[in-house]
Amino acid sequence: MTITDLEQNWESLGQADPLWAILYDPARKGNRWEPREFFGTGQEVIDELMTHIDELAVDFDRGRALDFGCGAGRLTQPLAEHFDRTDGVDIAASMIALAQSYNRAGDRCQYHHNTEPDLSLFADESFDLVFTEIVLQHMPPVLMLAYVAEFIRVLRPGGIACFDIPPGYARTLRGTLTRLAPAPALRWYRERKHHDSVMELHCIGERQVLEFLASQPVRVIESRKLPDPDYAVTARRQYIVQRGELRHDDTQRRDGA
């Protein structure tokens, strides 16, 4: 899957049934998400995240935040309550248009359409927090890690990046099929199910992610298991890292789950 495929897939999903494509729920297919309920789920995610970061006692500024793969702004809008300025970026123009229509933070929240396999639209050291959720899993692993390196590049020293990656496929029928079925068969199935678009699911094991992070100018504050497994992948892991001059082996913490 190339970046152009990714853009076309999400653009088509964004035009056909955006809220369902963002937050998969079979009962909401056919534009049946009620926006208030949909955005309420985002508020819960960000409330939990900010409380969790406070509990970790990580000291960082609340100047500027980035929501990567912002979709309709489900997570961007509650993030904007915690930062002076918040930016959302998405590969699909239809998603950006939708996010703008739901913006209630005025100029303090800006949305950007970006179809590059990087974040070159942002200068080095621009953000205090880079956040993403349920975005990286839909792209090939090499692209996931390229974006993670970009999250770190655009972080200010002391800033935090928080991103999720599923570590493996679930031992369910769906997970096994996703892992083993030939790519053309999966594509055929998904094209029928997802409005002629292909929502791929990819994983990277925790050890490989941590090895990658060890090559980056960050310390790993935490790798934690998130509670909501998808049918096809095991529970996602959320990585919280801080950019700085600290040594990589300094205060590393793992929950071991």
Ligand SMILES: C[S@@+](CC[C@H](N)C(=O)[O-])C[C@H]1O[C@@H](n2cnc3c(N)ncnc32)[C@H](O)[C@@H]1O
């Ligand atoms: C499952 S949705 C999640 C949206 C949002 N994070 C949320 O949880 O509400 C994935 C989003 O990521 C966007 N996306 C996928 N690949 C992207 C990329 N390479 N760069 C920016 N956005 C991307 C899609 O257009 C889509 O809006």
